[in-house]
Amino acid sequence: MKNEPLDQPAIIAGLKPLSNWQVSPEDGLPQVIEKNYIFKDFNAAFGFMGRVALMAERANHHPEFHNRYRQVTVRWATHSVGGITALDLEMAKICDHLAADSGLKA
Template sequence: MAERLSVEARKQALKSLPGWAEMSGREAIGRTFTFKDFNEAFGFMTRAALVAEKNDHHPEWRNVYKTVEVVLATHDAGGVTALDIELAEAMDAIASQIGVA
């Protein structure tokens, strides 16, 4: 099982993840991605889903038209772990390839 990050480690990791923030009321991180249209948003989700499945670590997310809201936490660990940081980095890279900063 992945080990939950300390508050300090989580804050430090978030410094290298622009757009990501701690979620209010729970130990999780989140970000909203906004794309050009639904096709780009769904393409992002498809590519991110492949990464998540490969790592057996799945996001909580919601899609409405061109917006994808993501929440990451490792439920087994009761909070944010290195797995969440890695998935956030992968999602940022995918979004960057699509043209979203």
């Protein structure tokens, strides 16, 4: 089920096909998955956040963003279960696809 917290081996296996996603602790949650993206400029970074926000609204599952000029850090966790779920991994994969179409700096 997508709303069940995953154990550490399942999280690691789920992140394996994704590039540069990390498991990090966060205040109030055991863990989050996060990735730092670097775009060609601020407009590309902000456009990416807008596209992720639209997708997150459709899924009713929202990330934490941190933006600094052309850098965006995205964090996913499922607060209602206190950890990382299959939905978080799915959303991370979608973020990577959106980033590739948003001026991601190679």
